[in-house]
Amino acid sequence: MPAQDHPWVHRLAIAALLVAILLTIGLGGAVTSTEVGMAYPTWPNINGWSLFHVFYGEIAEAFGAGSALEHSHRQAGTLMGLLCIALALAALFGQTPRSWKILASACLLIVILQGLLGAFRVVGNDQIMAILHALGAQFCVLLLTAMAKISSPAWAKQPQSCASSGANGLRLWTAMGIAVLFLNLIAAASLRHKEGAFSGHLVLALVASGVLLWVVRLAFTQARDQPRIRAAAHRLAWLLGIQLGLGLATWAILMGPLLDSFDSDRTRFVAQACCATSHLVVGVLVLVQTTSLALEARFRLHPESSA
Amino acid sequence: MTNRSLGGLFFVGAACIFGLLLSFRFGSAPTSSTLSRETDPLSLEAEAALQIFFGNAREPKLDNLETSADLRAGAKLWATKCMHCHGRSGLADTSTAAMLRPRPRSFSHGIVKFKSSGFMEPATRADLERTIRNGIPTTSMAGFFAFPDSAIHEVTAYTRWLLIRNQVKTEVMTAKEKDLSLDLVAATERAKMRISQAWAETKAEPVPILRDPTPASIARGGALFAGEKAACFSCHGKQGAGNGPAAWDSVNERWMLRDLWGEEVRPRNLKDTLLGGTAASDVWRRIALGIPGTPMPAHRDRLAPEEIEALVHFVLSLQESP
Numbered sequence: 001m002p003a004q005d006h007p008w009v010h011r012l013a014i015a016a017l018l019v020a021i022l023l024t025i026g027l028g029g030a031v032t033s034t035e036v037g038m039a040y041p042t043w044p045n046i047n048g049w050s051l052f053h054v055f056y057g058e059i060a061e062a063f064g065a066g067s068a069l070e071h072s073h074r075q076a077g078t079l080m081g082l083l084c085i086a087l088a089l090a091a092l093f094g095q096t097p098r099s100w101k102i103l104a105s106a107c108l109l110i111v112i113l114q115g116l117l118g119a120f121r122v123v124g125n126d127q128i129m130a131i132l133h134a135l136g137a138q139f140c141v142l143l144l145t146a147m148a149k150i151s152s153p154a155w156a157k158q159p160q161s162c163a164s165s166g167a168n169g170l171r172l173w174t175a176m177g178i179a180v181l182f183l184n185l186i187a188a189a190s191l192r193h194k195e196g197a198f199s200g201h202l203v204l205a206l207v208a209s210g211v212l213l214w215v216v217r218l219a220f221t222q223a224r225d226q227p228r229i230r231a232a233a234h235r236l237a238w239l240l241g242i243q244l245g246l247g248l249a250t251w252a253i254l255m256g257p258l259l260d261s262f263d264s265d266r267t268r269f270v271a272q273a274c275c276a277t278s279h280l281v282v283g284v285l286v287l288v289q290t291t292s293l294a295l296e297a298r299f300r301l302h303p304e305s306s307a
Numbered sequence: 308m309t310n311r312s313l314g315g316l317f318f319v320g321a322a323c324i325f326g327l328l329l330s331f332r333f334g335s336a337p338t339s340s341t342l343s344r345e346t347d348p349l350s351l352e353a354e355a356a357l358q359i360f361f362g363n364a365r366e367p368k369l370d371n372l373e374t375s376a377d378l379r380a381g382a383k384l385w386a387t388k389c390m391h392c393h394g395r396s397g398l399a400d401t402s403t404a405a406m407l408r409p410r411p412r413s414f415s416h417g418i419v420k421f422k423s424s425g426f427m428e429p430a431t432r433a434d435l436e437r438t439i440r441n442g443i444p445t446t447s448m449a450g451f452f453a454f455p456d457s458a459i460h461e462v463t464a465y466t467r468w469l470l471i472r473n474q475v476k477t478e479v480m481t482a483k484e485k486d487l488s489l490d491l492v493a494a495t496e497r498a499k500m501r502i503s504q505a506w507a508e509t510k511a512e513p514v515p516i517l518r519d520p521t522p523a524s525i526a527r528g529g530a531l532f533a534g535e536k537a538a539c540f541s542c543h544g545k546q547g548a549g550n551g552p553a554a555w556d557s558v559n560e561r562w563m564l565r566d567l568w569g570e571e572v573r574p575r576n577l578k579d580t581l582l583g584g585t586a587a588s589d590v591w592r593r594i595a596l597g598i599p600g601t602p603m604p605a606h607r608d609r610l611a612p613e614e615i616e617a618l619v620h621f622v623l624s625l626q627e628s629p
Contacts, residue, residue: 200330
């Protein structure tokens with residue numbers, strides 16, 4: 001049955017994706033940037049207070065602003081879980097394609113795993129779990145992006161597949177782009193959670209940028225008759241530029257020439273947290289856009305010889 | 308796949324492996340050898356004197372109390388596990404610390420709240436290891452129970468170094484402010500010898516054998532709790548809820564007590580988890596030996612042993628009540 005007959009699957013996927021990026025990962029990134037991830041090392045409750053307590057002022061008053069921030073991250077994760085449950089139910093019990101059911105189920109399983117990883121990180125005071133938790137979040141975003149894309153009415157309306165000389169190249173290098181982005185995420189998470197060397201993240205960020213710029217080039221030169229792919233590549237180029245700028249700013253403020261240019265520790269702290277968190281969130285958007293482009297290349301293009 | 312693509316893949320793969328290998332060099336040494344960012348002349352003079360006898364953050368030394376190897380390893384662990392809350396110099400002066408309540412412990416006076424030694428005595432090594440390993444419930448001090456014993460040993464060594472160093476620093480700076488002609492180097496050396504010796508010789512106070520609670524002992528404890536002799540109610544409240552008249556200003560809705568570091572003190576709600584532990588021996592220590600740095604006094608010299616025992620029974624009965 002066409003996608004327009006299952007609007008709620010698409011809506012739930014979009015909602016879950018937005019909550020994932022802006023709330024769960026955004027707040028989670030802020031938690032790590034301010035180093036309050038262990039603000040209250042109990043799970044799921046906050047020192048006996050319910051996970052569903054929404055009066056953040058009371059929490060801040062009792063346990064500090066750091067605890068309120070961590071608590072809001074956990075609640076955002078809970079909201080994501082509820083949305084993924086609804087998504088899975090809508091996909092499994094509706095007359096939806098098999099791929100939708102599999103993807104929605106995978107989203108739900110990963111979100112549940114994410115919750116458990118978060119619990120292990122906190123209860124076990126384990127920074128390896130923190131890194132896995134960070135990676136799991138990005139993998140969740142990847143799945144939700146795919147779910148949102150393939151369930152969209154626009155995707156269903158497109159012609160099945162177009163021949164393109166750049167199909168193989170785009171498929172290969174978008175897949176490589178996603179792989180390198182994940183490797184870069186490992187390096188970035190190691191840097192944030194275990195004081196890993198910055199040089200590793202720098203090398204992998206440059207490799208990822210190079211691969212993605214190559215993807216953009218392929219899209220503009222070999223898929224120039226595919227307006228959706230060109231538009232996606234255009235967005236990816238912009239996001240990449242913003243991300244590199246934020247990366248440079250984050251480096252400058254955290255360990256570079258701007259480190260000592262603040263008049264107070266508090267101002268420096270806030271600037272560092274804002275930069276690092278923005279850099280993380282835009283990085284997720286880069287992953288989303290690359291995933292979207294990869295899906296377009298995989299399912300909407302085919303090599304000319306195999307028409 | 309073309310040769311060009313294969314070449315590109317190979318290059319990307321190699322670069323990724325290189326990047327990952329670089330990034331897995333964990334646990335950097337302290338980036339700076341200095342602990343303090345203060346710039347006033349007195350602090351700088353004190354830091355210079357301290358460096359002579361204590362070394363610096365990268366090469367700390369504590370003579371016979373801790374080995375240099377343990378201190379260096381502990382310094383690395385401190386930088387990655389502890390510094391974001393307790394600060395580079397153990398003064399809990401970080402922005403992260405300001406976001407937490409209760410605020411992470413400042414080591415400015417060498418004081419540890421939950422310990423087994425006497426009120427005015429330094430904490431034992433075992434006290435520090437216990438806190439690091441088990442954490443402090445309902446606070447942001449998580450336990451590092453998954454760490455190997457060697458790591459606990461090393462970070463304890465460095466924590467002790469910071470505690471002793473800060474205690475010496477506070478003492479000599481206070482003395483210098485009163486007597487500007489004081490020779491800081493000599494004063495630091497004397498203070499270090501005396502304070503280090505106190506830390507080396509401190510020991511746990513023996514806990515008496517406590518009998519099982521009875522209704523009579525609990526009632527006696529309750530009477531002492533609410534009476535003038537022990538006056539526990541004045542801070543902890545008649546129901547033990549932590550809102551006694553000396554602590555909570557119900558008119559202006561503010562907490563009135565402050566600890567040594569100027570932070571707001573909220574006497575414990577004795578029906579909640581007790582920070583220093585919920586075993587009878589832990590409760591005995593808090594009552595008999597007090598909690599240094601806070602308004603919680605030591606009652607050992609004011610109350611008879613059986614009175615303290617009755618109070619222990621009463622507090623434990625509050626723990627078990629709904």
